[in-house]
Amino acid sequence: MMFKKLALASTVLGTLLLAGCASVPMESAQESARLKAFPAPEGNMAGLYVYRDSYMGKAQKKDVYVDSECLGESANQTFFYKQVAGGKTHELSTESEFSDNKISVFTEPGKNYFFRQIIKMGVFVGGAKLEPVSDTEGKRVISKGNVQLAKSGVCSN
Template structure:
């Protein structure tokens, strides 16, 4: 019994540490947080992660198989995609991938939250499309990460 408790506490400690990823400049972060309309023919996807769970973990995010970046807690990515098109958004877990489909209209911003969940043996990662109101509010306290650093 004590062995199980010690193992659980050690796992929680390791998973609650901080992971870091390369961050954009404060100026670029401020510009992304204006939530301006994307350029002609494009849509924007804001991927963000703001969860307490699994803070030591970094997880890849991709759009249509192309790397957006590796996430850490309290950060976000800004990604331009073609508008009026279905896109496959993906993230990884320890042993599985999680994919969702998102149709993006030209000129719109979309917000996708990455959620880390703990399983018995490993952590999992999921993507959830959230409202513009929720996404803009939650991103305000986050930092913009540099894109393109996947495993």
């Protein structure tokens, strides 16, 4: 009987965590629109777009880092943009349930790269991971009217 009550309470809590919507500080609509035009990075730089559009985990905010520096705190229907040095390998990471999930990407100067942050079920809270996506897919999702530019440099940790 106690196990059934604990299981029910856990299910209800999990549903509440996954059902709501989180909000984070946002950039201006003008800056969001400018970056949705996908300008070429300046000089010897490369551009990194990181977006989140998953249905799961809407109530959660997750920090995203580039080379161990805070890119920002994501929420559903948000994206970030950052220029980084081209011709180098960069590490992108996102906080997850027990430790950060990390991926590396070698960037070519003048090119934009797209990454999707995915929220997944966890033991206590949802976990997160980043996955590279094609230019076509990244541009398609970010171009939607409901995906907006979140403020960079604001992380919870």
